[in-house]
Amino acid sequence: MFKTNKLYLILLIIITAATLTLHYYGLLFEGALGHSHLIHVIHARLCYIPIVLGAVWFGLRGGISTAVVISVFAFMYILLKPVVIAENLISEYTEIAFYLAIGGMAGVLVDRERTFARKKEEAERKLQHAQRLSMMGQMTASIAHEIKNPLGSIKGASQILKDDSLSDEEKQEFAEIIEKETDRLDFVVKDFLSYARPSPARFEIIDPREILNSASRQLNYQARENNINIHIDYNNAPLIKADSDKLRQVFLNILLNSFQAMPEGGKVEIKCSQENNHAVITVSDNGIGMPKSDMEKIYEPFYTTKSRGSGLGLATTKAIIEEHKGSIDVDSIEGKGTTLKIMLPVEEAEK
Ligand SMILES: Nc1ncnc2c1ncn2[C@@H]1O[C@H](COP(=O)(O)OP(=O)(O)OP(=O)(O)O)[C@@H](O)[C@H]1O
Ligand SMILES: [Mg+2]
Numbered sequence: 001m002f003k004t005n006k007l008y009l010i011l012l013i014i015i016t017a018a019t020l021t022l023h024y025y026g027l028l029f030e031g032a033l034g035h036s037h038l039i040h041v042i043h044a045r046l047c048y049i050p051i052v053l054g055a056v057w058f059g060l061r062g063g064i065s066t067a068v069v070i071s072v073f074a075f076m077y078i079l080l081k082p083v084v085i086a087e088n089l090i091s092e093y094t095e096i097a098f099y100l101a102i103g104g105m106a107g108v109l110v111d112r113e114r115t116f117a118r119k120k121e122e123a124e125r126k127l128q129h130a131q132r133l134s135m136m137g138q139m140t141a142s143i144a145h146e147i148k149n150p151l152g153s154i155k156g157a158s159q160i161l162k163d164d165s166l167s168d169e170e171k172q173e174f175a176e177i178i179e180k181e182t183d184r185l186d187f188v189v190k191d192f193l194s195y196a197r198p199s200p201a202r203f204e205i206i207d208p209r210e211i212l213n214s215a216s217r218q219l220n221y222q223a224r225e226n227n228i229n230i231h232i233d234y235n236n237a238p239l240i241k242a243d244s245d246k247l248r249q250v251f252l253n254i255l256l257n258s259f260q261a262m263p264e265g266g267k268v269e270i271k272c273s274q275e276n277n278h279a280v281i282t283v284s285d286n287g288i289g290m291p292k293s294d295m296e297k298i299y300e301p302f303y304t305t306k307s308r309g310s311g312l313g314l315a316t317t318k319a320i321i322e323e324h325k326g327s328i329d330v331d332s333i334e335g336k337g338t339t340l341k342i343m344l345p346v347e348e349a350e351k
Contacts, residue, residue, distance in 0.1 A: 009057075012053055012062070015053060019043075019049065020047075023077065024073075051106070054067075054103065054107075059111040060110070062107065063104060063107030063110070064107055067102065067103025075096060150184045150185045151181075153181045154178050154182065157178045158174075158178060198323075202243050205239050205240070206242055206244050211244055211248050212232070212270055212281065215248050215255060216230050216255065219256070222259060226259055226263075228262060228268060231267060231270070234271070235271070238274045238346040242324055246324075247320070250317045253314065257314070257338075258283060258287060260306065262285055269283070269285075278326075278343040279346055280342070281344070285337050289333050289337050298314050298330060299317075302315075321342060326343050326345060327342070
């Protein structure tokens with residue numbers, strides 16, 4: 001900043017000196033060439049250039065200072081070359097007054113513009129800060145809510161377990177509750193961390209079908225429990241460059257959403273194919289669907305319609321897909337079902 005200012009100052013001095021020299025040059029050669037009023041007028045107008053530049057680069061201070069320097073030289077010019085016609089003299093003084101006025105006005109305008117830009121920048125910074133605080137507030141409230149329920153269950157189950165009169169079967173049941181709720185806590189914390197502090201992706205060349213298989217296998221038990229049929233239809237699946245753990249998390253999030261959208265059971269269809277330079281993966285369910293107005297909100301962090309949802313599943317999913325330079329789209333009909341379509345570029349893998 002300091003260096004640029006210095007450069008502008010040197011440039012301003014050079015331009016001012018060049019303009020004034022041109023102005024005086026006419027006077028020096030007047031004897032030989034004769035006085036040309038037109039050339040004098042042009043030279044006098046040229047003086048506005050350094051004045052305006054002074055204002056643009058240094059605000060009011062620059063505009064006025066340059067105008068004063070030029071006015072002093074213009075005044076000396078009048079003294080050196082006495083003007084005989086009164087009208088011309090008035091014109092010369094008017095010019096000087098204009099130098100000062102233009103320098104002042106341009107300077108004030110530039111200063112105002114700069115103050116405005118500074119205030120805007122400050123307001124934007126404050127807004128960003130407020131948004132971060134609000135996000136943190138939401139996040140804290142959401143974490144507290146998500147952690148409170150499993151903690152309550154764990155506490156209750158462990159208190160009951162202290163009772164010696166429990167049968168082995170009952171003990172087993174409460175131990176399972178503790179295990180399940182601990183898993184839930186683990187999932188919640190991982191979910192928050194992967195959204196709030198995502199680790200950098202470790203790209204490798206993979207077959208997306210392997211990740212899809214592994215994610216659906218992981219949820220097989222849950223699918224059976226909930227009467228859900230997973231149907232897989234793989235077409236021509238290309239290799240892609242991706243982080244397999246992150247991609248597995250994406251498919252788990254999407255599949256879990258589908259399961260949760262079908263409380264009475266149903267069918268989930270996973271498809272994988274190639275379209276031009278993209279691997280296209282779709283996951284469709286015949287669950288509750290969602291209204292059109294909700295389709296824009298589902299990727300927003302903390303947007304959830306579930307009593308036990310953090311609303312981070314699809315926000316994280318979208319961030320991961322974007323990290324892979326892909327895209328995600330939703331299509332849904334209320335009461336009929338939902339399809340999520342993911343496109344991932346293949347050309348990277350082929351290089
Ligand atoms: N397959 C689907 N069918 C119907 N609604 C869906 C489906 N997938 C997502 N949604 C809607 O989008 C919302 C946001 O989903 P998201 O996965 O981000 O959060 P969540 O499932 O509510 O919570 P969690 O953080 O536990 O995943 C859901 O609450 C639900 O309303
Ligand atoms: Mg979800």
